[in-house]
Amino acid sequence: MDVTAPPAVRLTGLWRRFGTKVAVGGIDLEVPAGSFYGLVGPNGAGKTTTLRMATGLLRPDAGTVLVEGVDLWADPIRAKSLFGVLPDGVRLFDRLSGRQLITYAGLLHGLDRTTAVARTDDLLRALDLEQDAATLVVDYSAGMTKKVALAAAMVHAPRLLVLDEPFEAVDPVSAANIREILTAFVASGGTVIVSSHVMDLVQRMCDHVAVVAGGRVLAAGTVDEVRAGSTLEDRFVQLVGGRSAGEGLEWLRTSSASS
Amino acid sequence: MVAHLVRLKLTLLLNGLRRSVWQQVGLAFAALYALGLLVLGVVGLVALSTQDVALRAGVVPAFGALLVLGWWVVPLVAFGVDATLDPTRFATYPVPRRSLLVGLALSGVVGVPGVATAVLCLATVVVWWHEPVAALVAVPCMALALATAVVGSRATTSLGAAVLGRRRVREVLVVVMVLPLMLLGPILTGLTGVVTRLGAGGVDRLGEVAGWTPFGAAWAVPALVAQGQWGGAALRLLIALVTLGVLVAVWDRALTRAAVEPTGGGESARAEGLGWFGRLPGTPTGAIAARCLTYWRRDPRYSMAVITLPLLLVVFLVAMPGGGMVVAVGPLAGMIFGWTVSADLAYDGSAFWMHLSAPVPAAADRWGRIVSTLVVGVPGSVVLTVASAALAHRLDALPALLGMTLGLLLVALGCASVVSALVVYKARQPGENPFSTPQGASMAAMTSQLAGFTGVGLLASPVLVLGVVAMVRGSWLLGLLTLVLGLGIGVVVLLLGARIGARTLERRAPALFAQLASF
Structure with missing residues (x-):
């Protein structure tokens, strides 16, 4: 890793409020270039809000986002050409076929048509979507939709990928394929940020991790630093708290309901 | 259970209002509009109550049939059914079918159009104050008419939704359904022409015909009682009851199917090449x-x-x-x-x-x-x-x-x-x-x-x-x-x-x- 290179992403003092609820309350995070960075946190922790602010989809109330040293909110056009995004919980232009959608993403990122078309074909093959290249995205299953959106995020060959819940609803075989693609991407010098609730996956796949809860960073660093000897899952529960061990649900135990 | 469903509908309505100013404005406008129509309707009915029996017996069924028909058809072509209580959301709960039907029907009345229609139905009773027996009969009959309207709208829309589950069909139909809406003007002009040509005697005939239809039967019962035609009244009551029965059965079937067969599916569209x-x-x-x-x-x-x-x-x-x-x-x-x-x-x-x-x-x-x-x-x-x-x-x-x-x-x-x-x-x-x-x-x-x-x-x-x-x-x-x-x-x-x-x-x-x- 080049020591002098600026971090792929640096978030400083990121704040965002919705009404009276503070979704993100001052997040500072540095994602080193060439890292495979996991963002974990319980539901409603502010992961999606953070990632949306880091990718130009949501304007922060305060704070700055630097993508490879470029201030995203000051020079959005330049910064946005540096990364690819897979947001969670949004629609796609689903009246396009899979092939059209990926090509569309490529053209929007300023690729010329020949390149966009060639890369679209490669991506369709790599993600096992060739059979359904001509099917409208509206008729795709949830997993296929995730895959085609991922392809759309990668078509312009960015050096940074920001993926919100990329493995949700994806079948195990496709998930393994995607993981392989992402690992190869990192090995060749790219940076990946993924959010997930699946600790096991993050522990196996990522080299860096940040634990987010209540709109703040509770711990961040390499996976080994954060988990400090135990498993990531145990450490996560310890950091976030809120385990109740099923007490008070005695009536749910079937053995006691024998009467 | 029934009370729960009605309360749920009210809570959803109020929460929706809390969420957006636009909805408050929208509800205020809708209420104002409905209030205007309501005042107009009630004044009309009161004025009608002073007319002679033959005219009243003609106008009420005709007007009632139109109202019920509106409930059945308008959601299909224009505003859409209010989906706040989507029956498929109750599919996983062990709610007895009967309670679900009654609860959904009653919660259908909660809302601006429902309340307005209920008041209008109630006001119709006033038309028969000269004939106390007819007025007495009118009370359950108007409840029947209201039920026919509300259940009918549920039946037609759930039936429609079942047919329209497939995307392709739905998309084609959305386009096709605009046709009658666009032709509404000419159709109304034509209808007005027909009515004017019929004259005063025509209204009686119209009421007579409306009384035989499933939409107008319930409204015709007190009209016939007022004229002392008990046999005809019984016949219309039978029609009205059968109508409601059929509607409930249709709705019940559609609900059962909706619970186990979610909409969607159908063959998928393809688009080769880049277009x-x-x-x-x-x-x-x-x-x-x-x-x-x-x-x-x-x-x-x-x-x-x-x-x-x-x-x-x-x-x-x-x-x-x-x-x-x-x-x-x-x-x-x-x-x-x-x-x-x-x-x-x-x-x-x-x-x-x-x-x-x-x-x-x-x-x-x-x-x-x-x-x-x-x-x-x-x-x-x-x-x-x-x-x-x-x-x-x-x-x-x-x-x-x-x-x-x-x-x-x-x-x-x-x-x-x-x-x-x-x-x-x-x-x-x-x-x-x-x-x-x-x-x-x-x-x-x-x-x-x-x-x-x-x-x-x-x-x-x-x-x-x-x-x-x-x-x-x-x-x-x-x-x-x-x-x-x-x-x-x-x-x-x-x-x-x-x-x-x-x-x-x-x-x-x-x-x-x-x-x-x-x-």
Whole structure:
């Protein structure tokens, strides 16, 4: 890793409020270039809000986002050409076929048509979507939709990928394929940020991790630093708290309901 | 359980109000409107109560049948059924079928139209105060009528939804269903003509006929009792009861099916190759134009405009045969085509993230949408203008008409480019049930539309005035002048609109996306 290179992403003092609820309350995070960075946190922790602010989809109330040293909110056009995004919980232009959608993403990122078309074909093959290249995205299953959106995020060959819940609803075989693609991407010098609730996956796949809860960073660093000897899952529960061990649900135990 | 469902509906209604100011405004308007109609109806009924029995016995069933028919049919074609209590959401709970039916029916009355209808039904009892027995009979009969109306609307819509579950069918039907709506004017004109020709005796006949129909039977029972025809009353009561029974059975069946067979599925559509993406320039602007053009064909919300405009021509011809108004179709088409862009971002919905997360200049976004609309709108509106001029035998006025059409198209496009960067509202998404109305959408949409229309009208007014003068005078020269002026003003407004729109979008895009994503 080049020591002098600026971090792929640096978030400083990121704040965002919705009404009276503070979704993100001052997040500072540095994602080193060439890292495979996991963002974990319980539901409603502010992961999606953070990632949306880091990718130009949501304007922060305060704070700055630097993508490879470029201030995203000051020079959005330049910064946005540096990364690819897979947001969670949004629609796609689903009246396009899979092939059209990926090509569309490529053209929007300023690729010329020949390149966009060639890369679209490669991506369709790599993600096992060739059979359904001509099917409208509206008729795709949830997993296929995730895959085609991922392809759309990668078509312009960015050096940074920001993926919100990329493995949700994806079948195990496709998930393994995607993981392989992402690992190869990192090995060749790219940076990946993924959010997930699946600790096991993050522990196996990522080299860096940040634990987010209540709109703040509770711990961040390499996976080994954060988990400090135990498993990531145990450490996560310890950091976030809120385990109740099923007490008070005695009536749910079937053995006691024998009467 | 029944009480739970009614309370749930009330809670949902109140929570919805708390969430958005637009809904409060919308409910206030709806309530005001309903109140106006209600006062009118009640005053009418009170006035009617002083008339002689024969007239009352004619009017009440006819009016009642119309009301019930409205409940059955209107949700199918216009407003959509209120989906706040979607029966499929109760599929996993062990709710007894009976309670579910009764609860959903009662919660159907909770709401502005339900309450208004209930009050109106109650007020009908007053009509029979001269004949106490009939008034007494009227009370349960009006409850029966109300039930027929509410359950009927549930039955028709759930039946409709079952048929329309498949996307393809649904999309075709959305388009087809606009037809009767557009023909509503001519149909009503025709009906009024028929009624006037029938005269006073005709109303009696109408009431008589209405009393035999499933919609009017319940209303005819007290009318016949008032006239001492007990046998006829019993017969109508039987019809009314059977009707309700059949409706409940139909609704029950539809509910059962909806619970186990979720909508969706059907064969999937395919699109080989790149389509428009292979034909337009491979730039962001070209790509956006290609995407929009693809949507003009594949998204029913756009293709509907293309299909309904020729129908507009037919409607004008039918409604005003020989009238000179037919030539208005061309300029109207220009206006409609241009204005479609105002809903573009709302139609994109949260898919707009693709533009926002890519390094796309706001101007490319605006121009892509403008170019695609021009590609569809210019030939479309020009063909309609020529056709309407030919049909009206006013080919001599073609330059003036074309000036107005193209002027309106360009001006509307320019204004819409600004409006769509300012206001987004919740639009019906392409895959959604056409029978459900998006909540809290209408007021924001309506206000922006109204302001936009006014702006377009003002900016295009010189062209329109000159064009009308040219047509009335039959002046070829003034007509040519209209064409030049229309193109001139149009191009200036379009360029300005695209520029202001782009600057606005650049500033507001993240806020707009946040709003779109929250819908």
